[in-house]
Amino acid sequence: MDILLLKRIETNAIMAAVATALLINDKDNKKRPRSCWVNPFLKERSKKGRFSTHFENLKQSPSTFFENFHMSFALFQELCSKMEPSLAPKVFSRPDSIRPHEKLALVLEYLASGDNQSHIASSYRISKQRIGPIIESVCVELCKQLKHEMPAWTKELMLKSAEDFENIWCFPNCVGAIDGKHVSIKAPARSGCEFNSNKGNHSLVIMAVSDAKYRFTYLDIEAYGSESDINAFTHCKLGKAILLDQLNFPDDKPRNEVMLPYYLVADDAFPLSKRIMKPYTSKNLTRKELVFNNRLGRARRVVDRAFGILSLKWKAVHRTNLCHPDRTKNIITACCLLHNYVLRRSPMEYEVSQHKVLDSLPEEFIQFRDRVQDYPKYVRDNVKDFVNSFEGT
Structure with missing residues (x-):
């Protein structure tokens, strides 16, 4: 009986030590500060993103613009004007939020090229978790706006x-x-x-x-x-x-x-x-x-x-x-x-x-x-x- 009692006490002591270690580790993790709230790579979307650099250059070359988006810039603007009210944020958002014409551009390029979504996301400097919902919402809105076709x-x-x-x-x-x-x-x-x-x-x-x-x-x-x-x-x-x-x-x-x-x-x-x-x-x-x-x-x-x-x-x-x-x-x-x-x-x-x-x-x-x-x-x-x-x- 004494041996069983000693084993039970030893087991309880081990469990208590493990619980204490986990609690200390959890407190350390909570105290640990974030390295950054937004990825520095994504912060530079407005300066180095594909829309701000490549897209602006494409507007100067109609043939190259058509090769990338398979429509003319005039058609792109017409389509963007139809979809902008529904793609715009419903409430006030951050100043670096993704604008409607950027959403439409990246989705058209994805549909035209069939490229990997992660590659399109990195080109436009958008998080990989965000591009999937953007593609779905823009495609649904395209179906609504072009249903008369x-x-x-x-x-x-x-x-x-x-x-x-x-x-x-x-x-x-x-x-x-x-x-x-x-x-x-x-x-x-x-x-x-x-x-x-x-x-x-x-x-x-x-x-x-x-x-x-x-x-x-x-x-x-x-x-x-x-x-x-x-x-x-x-x-x-x-x-x-x-x-x-x-x-x-x-x-x-x-x-x-x-x-x-x-x-x-x-x-x-x-x-x-x-x-x-x-x-x-x-x-x-x-x-x-x-x-x-x-x-x-x-x-x-x-x-x-x-x-x-x-x-x-x-x-x-x-x-x-x-x-x-x-x-x-x-x-x-x-x-x-x-x-x-x-x-x-x-x-x-x-x-x-x-x-x-x-x-x-x-x-x-x-x-x-x-x-x-x-x-x-x-x-x-x-x-x-x-x-x-x-x-x-």
Whole structure:
């Protein structure tokens, strides 16, 4: 019993000594003064930061400014004037606070270059903890201010788009081209296989529709990388509305004395329906079917080219995004709206060229088999006849 009592006393003494040491150490830490309240490197933002030095020089060179921000200085000022009220501090802040035009400049440079956030932060002399919330808040505000660049679908908008497709790409009754694109991301923690794509990375899927001038008219970023294009299409609002024929398309238009509906063009991954036109896929195609596939391919490739221009100009979409998926969605949406905005305001500087190719082949008609499930094939066959006819060429 005496031995047990001695051991217990010894243990209590050790615990008391450890507690006393920790208490003394804690008091020493509390008394220790801060080396600095603000990092000296960040203090010199107004004198040596990228905005105060490099940005002012870029204004003197329009071409170099466009290379860095992918918009002219006039467009930058216009965009800044729209966003300044919402980006300005709501209450009085420190005199060295980040100004609205600085926030917009660093976010545009991040979206255009796709560079590491820590590198952008050090260039502008902003703390690494602050740049993430700045990027998210500016992207959200960009989506609000530029939402008119992707207006809601109306009959007038569809008819205008169909007219552009017929005049530029010689494809009738087409209101847009639809396709999906994978944007590589860093997989979030405990996400499992949700974001795994068939390309061996983790991604989000953009389901988008483009008009004949490479502008996006619809955007959905809700699908994960594990889903195919057809799954992403059938689960998005547009896909459900098209498959159920609930979208308010324009009235059918006569072609070669046949009433044909308006539709979207797509590749083999999408289902053939009344509102989705896809190419013939059999091995032994006739000459007319080959001409139809060629003409449809030219019309469909506008969405691929739109994605290509988007990835070229706004590399935050092209490179692996290290942000959380929710923030990544805001970044992608902001990039697509900026793409439409700059393309509408400065198409020549944005370096987009349109090519018009014409074909001229004889016509031939194919009879319709009177069954409801064959109607999409009937529409496709009549479009094939039209593009092979004298009027269609």
